[in-house]
Amino acid sequence: xxxxxxxxxxxxxxxxxxxxxxxxxxxxxxxxxxxxxxxxxxxxxxxxxxxxxxxxxxxxxxxxxxxxxxxxxxxxxxxxxxxxxxxxxxxxxxxxxxxxxxxxxxxxxxxxxxxxxxxxxxxxxxxxxxxxxxxxxxxxxxxxxxxxxxxxxxxxxxxxxxxxxxxxxxxxxxxxxxxxxxxxxxxxxxxxxxxxxxxxxxxxxxxxxxxxxxxxxxxxxxxxxxxxxxxxxxxxxxxxxxxxxxxxxxxxxxxxxxxxxxxxxxxxxxxxxxxxxxxxxxxxxxxxxx
Numbered sequence: 001x002x003x004x005x006x007x008x009x010x011x012x013x014x015x016x017x018x019x020x021x022x023x024x025x026x027x028x029x030x031x032x033x034x035x036x037x038x039x040x041x042x043x044x045x046x047x048x049x050x051x052x053x054x055x056x057x058x059x060x061x062x063x064x065x066x067x068x069x070x071x072x073x074x075x076x077x078x079x080x081x082x083x084x085x086x087x088x089x090x091x092x093x094x095x096x097x098x099x100x101x102x103x104x105x106x107x108x109x110x111x112x113x114x115x116x117x118x119x120x121x122x123x124x125x126x127x128x129x130x131x132x133x134x135x136x137x138x139x140x141x142x143x144x145x146x147x148x149x150x151x152x153x154x155x156x157x158x159x160x161x162x163x164x165x166x167x168x169x170x171x172x173x174x175x176x177x178x179x180x181x182x183x184x185x186x187x188x189x190x191x192x193x194x195x196x197x198x199x200x201x202x203x204x205x206x207x208x209x210x211x212x213x214x215x216x217x218x219x220x221x222x223x224x225x226x227x228x229x230x231x232x233x234x235x236x237x238x239x240x241x242x243x244x245x246x247x248x249x250x251x252x253x254x255x256x257x258x259x260x261x262x263x264x265x266x267x268x269x270x271x272x273x274x275x276x277x278x279x280x281x282x283x284x285x286x287x288x289x290x
């Protein structure tokens with residue numbers, strides 16, 4: 001009686017798995033913030049509506065931060081340094097854009113709003129940013145500003161649009177942002193991948209900026225900090241007069257699994273090599289069998 005072997009169907013099944021993973025690897029997405037109220041106000045983040053991107057992708061939380069720990073409002077720029085820890089601030093909405101208000105820094109409650117232009121997400125004083133938490137790791141590579149226009153002035157000169165974006169790529173749970181500063185032991189550590197660039201004003205290309213975090217060195221994460229340029233983290237740009245309001249985000253989902261930076265699934269080229277290896281294994285099995 002002729003013996004049969006299970007290796008051929010095993011290889012076939014593996015090839016089908018490779019094809020399935022490759023087919024479902026990456027999906028581009030674009031999320032535009034939709035105003036849930038009118039005028040200025042503290043944004044109530046409803047993950048089921050505000051953060052809904054698709055049936056398989058959500059922004060589950062968004063929180064505002066500024067490096068104001070131990071300070072009071074109205075202090076000189078030098079008050080807020082690399083070792084000043086971050087505190088939770090007010091996430092605010094203006095039109096269809098998100099911003100950050102940092103007021104009454106010495107208290108735990110933050111009533112009221114900053115005046116123009118400081119009611120934007122800015123670095124005139126403390127460095128302000130928004131933490132976005134996704135329900136899966138994503139490769140963020142696009143953002144959209146709702147403010148300023150290229151002709152808008154802030155403090156007597158053109159409003160800057162320099163920005164710093166950080167992806168958490170650590171292997172452990174994201175540390176409390178309130179425990180971090182802008183030093184090499186905080187946001188400047190290897191647990192965060194940094195991108196610093198000048199974003200398009202709201203009236204230039206629709207305020208859409210893309211081209212960061214692309215190519216073979218691109219990273220994915222569930223946790224993204226998006227803010228005005230943080231000079232303490234470096235990047236070669238000029239800080240202290242950047243004022244932005246965030247209207248949207250874009251990128252690629254389905255490229256990694258897990259938290260933080262996540263464990264990447266193979267790129268299509270890697271999957272192809274796996275497939276070729278399986279085919280080679282089946283040929284060698286046939287030769288030995290003959």
